[in-house]
Amino acid sequence: MKKYIIPFSMALIFVACKEETKKESVAVTYPQTKKVDTVDTYFGVEVSDPYRWLEDDRSAETEDWVKRQNKVTFDYLDNIPFRKALKERLSALWNYEKVGAPFKEGDYTYFYKNDGLQNQYVVYRFKTGEDPGTAEVFLDPNTFKEDGTISLGGLSFSEDGKTAAYSISEGGSDWRKVLVMNAETKQVVEDTLVDIKFSGLSWKGNEGFYYSSYDKPEGSELSAKTDQHKLYYHKLGAPQQEDKLIFGGVPAEKHRYVNGYVTQDNKYLVVTAKTSTSGNKLFIRDLEDPNGKFVTVLDHTDSDTFVLDNVGTKLILVTNLNAPNQKIVTVDAANPTPNNWVELIPETQNVLTASTGGGFIFTEYMVDAVSKVLQYDYNGKLIREVDLPGVGSAGGFSAKKDESELYYSFTNYVTPGSIYKYDIKNGTSELYRKPAIDFNPENYESKQVFYTSKDGTKIPMIITHKKGLKLDGKNPTILYGYGGFNISLTPSFSITNAVWMEQGGVYAVPNLRGGGEYGKEWHKAGTKMQKQNVFDDFIAAAEYLIANNYTSPDYLAVRGGSNGGLLVGAAMTQRPDLMKVALPAVGVMDMLRYHTFTAGAGWAYDYGTAEDSKEMFEYLKGYSPVHNVKAGVEYPATLVTTGDHDDRVVPAHSFKYAAELQEKQAGNNPVLIRIETDAGHGAGTPITKTIEEYADIFGFTLYNMGYEVLPQKVNDKVKE
Incomplete structure (x- = not known):
């Protein structure tokens, strides 16, 4: 067993067992939150919104509320005796x-x-x-700002590699600035491009690049609605005001998400246009024809379809049109509509993700959320199955056509991410980089189970913990979920989860409906009027963990972010008896108004909106976390987390939810909100802020499970 030294002062706090360290919850005095008389009417039904004023992220009143809430929260967190030790351990483990x-x-x-x-x-x-x-x-984002709150987004090179364009995010915002630099001298060579959002940077040869953006919204840049996405072309040396509008901007045909990219041979510009986060129209333009017009491949949003590559005028497409688990087809660019598609790699019972490298197609399949990778030639002939290092998640099978090797990553819940070099012709892998981290995977185990949800559906879940765990119902457990937007949760290593498991914690991740683990049908089964399936799947996961003595309601915490924050908010309001701690992060909490902020209207594929129909309104109101907090109910100890620069899920969701809980909470379980400054939805958050946040989250969780010292010795052995 790998051992390491920890300071004597830190060692002392690991000594006592959890049976001897139970504590009583302490009541918290919350800041007063004023209420207003705002009322909305939906299909004749009046709905009050007493905390509407918290939606104004530019008001001094909201700013004062944030400061007062943070003071109460950090005063509470400062009194957790092992918070500092958690921060030290997180820092130590992160430092590799x-x-x-x-x-x-x-x-x-x-x-x-x-x-x-x-x-x-x-x-x-x-x-x-x-x-x-x-x-x-070549480029050090740590020099952008001393506290690390300006981060690097995308980085894209011209065809000859002599010029680079890169985007930056300030304070975690989704709005980006783009700088262009001479890659040889590393000097910025143009004025900064501004007001760019949800965009790639795709070069047309060495002349310029395509990017996407919205018109600057009226009102708050962080919360005002943005729903007319446009594709522009920036020619090197020209001012941004002269950038050419390529696609979008037609008021009668709004697209909320437009993306443009150039095929590797610079022959075609490919444009995808979406009205929501699922489904896209598809267009191509021949860049070799100076008078070329857009040719329609798909004129509807009934599928997710994109151009994977091309060989001359033959396009290779990945699509889930009439193939929920995705398939690969080919078609001539002159007549690219679906009636001319020819199947190249058929749909299977497992979900397909495709990439290309060295003139081959690599198909990664999710088999119960675990990777299986096959290599095909461009004629659809199977070359081989790639021999992966183990059971887990593999990714990155991508390279240019003339490359003879590529690099891929491999990880699972107990294996820190390693990089392997793959010989494309021979199909052999060799370890390229393995991290030297102070964590021994041999001390942990990760296994997949299948449990039954409320309607009888079998749901997979991976449970990870120390070997030799005693199933006595008293293990601190985090149940993490997402369940939406066709996003799949596959096994991956996390430093924060490693620290949690070092303390004897259990980490459990179910693959809920609404995700993409079993294809489009699995996704649709957790959308709109079927969204309750997601919450039922999550609740059933908690019940499984309790029934099998991994944990009990006194030792269970539920956690999720964004759509997963909604999941936690719905689960804790529907079954507050099931968990001791709730940890909703950057959550979508007001389901009646989510679509009125930033790009939220694009989420309607998954959620529907309160304006669609009376039935949809009533369904949303029936689970919307903000609208289902009831007075006199004892809710779990709750730490809501958000960022003041989150312009994807605006912090008003979390503000209003915390205010409702604080007003109506019965009993002594605390309800706190931790609002990070100069932080957004998560991407680009500085490591220092991430470490502090997780020390607070784990500290709050264990403290409210009754611990006054950390629950277990590190690796069951302490060297003094």
Whole structure:
């Protein structure tokens, strides 16, 4: 067993067992939150919204409320005796070198690296073919701002690799600025492009690049509605005001999400246009024809379809049109509509994700949320199954057509992410990078179980914990879920979860309906009028863990973020008896008004809106967390987390939910809201802020499960 030294002062707090460290909950005095008389009427039904004023993120009154709430929250957290020890352990475990997979651009090979506790990853490069030890810093986002709150978004190179465009996010906002630099000299060569959002950066040769954005909204940039996405072309050397509108901007045909990308041979511009987060129209334009017009591949949003690659005029498409688990088809660009599609790689019983590298197609299949990867040629002939290092999640099978090797990552809940080099022709893998982390996977086990949801549906769940765990119902457990937007939760290592499991904690992740683990039908089974299936699946997961003595209601915490924050909010209002702690993060909590903020209207595919019909309104109101907090109910100890710059799920959702809970909570379980400053929905958050947040989350969780010291010794052995 791998051992490590911890300070004597820290060792002392691991000593007592949990039976001896139970404590009583302490009541909290909350800041007063005023109520207003705002009332909305839906289909003749009046719905009060007493905390509507908290939606104004620019008001001094809201700013004062945030400060007062944070003071109460941090005063409480400051009194948790082992909070500092958790922060120290998180920092210690996080402090190892993390290196991303290399990629080639022009004469150089690039890679991302973090020395350990750097707030942001740094981009390095070396001359291709030379010793990687000669690598130099190419771009260091840690120099953008001292506290790390300006982060690097996308990085894209011109065809010859001599020019790079990169986007930055300030304070975690989804709004981006784009800078253009000479890759040889590393000098910025143009004025900064502004007001760019939900955008890739795709080069047309060496001349310029395509990007997407919205018109600047009226009112608050962080919360005002944005629903007319447009694709622009920026020619190098020209001011942004002269950037050409390529697609979008037609008032009668709004698209909330427009993306444009150029095929590797620079022959076609591909445009996807979406009105919601699922389903897209598809268009192509021949860039070799100066008078070329857009050709329609798909004129409806009934499927998710994109161009994977092309060979001359033959397009290779990935689609779930009449194939819920996705398939690959080919078609000639001159007549690309579905009636001309020819099947290349058929749909299977498992969900397909496709990529290309070295002139081959790689298909990753999810088999009960675990990766299986096959390699095909461009004629659809199976070459081989890729021999993966183990059972878990593999990704990154991508490279340019002329490459002979590619790099992929592999991880699971107990295996820190490693990088493997893959010989494309021979199909052999070799370990390229394995992190030197102070964590021994041999001390832990991760297993998949299947449990039955309310309607009889079998749901998979992976449960991870220390080996030798005693099933006595007293293990602190985090049940994490998402269940939406066709997003799949596959096994991956997390430093924060490792620290949780070191304390004897159980970490359980069910693959709920609404996700993409079993294809489009699985996704649709958790949308709109079937959204309750997701909550039922999550509740059934909690019941399974309790019934099988992994934990009990006194030791169970539920956690999720964004759509997962909604999941936690709905589960804790429907079954407050089932858990001791609730941890909703950046959650969608007001289901009657979510679509009125930023790009929220694009989520209607999953949720529906309160304006669709009386039936849809009543269904949403029936589970909307803000509208289902009842006076006199004892809700679990709750730590709501959000960021003041979250312009995807605006913080007003969390503000209003916390206010409702604080007003109506019965008993002594605390209801706190932790509002991070200069932080958004999560992406680009500095490591220092992440460590502090998880020390607070784990500290709050264990403290409210009754612990006054950390529950277990590290690795069951303490060296003093």
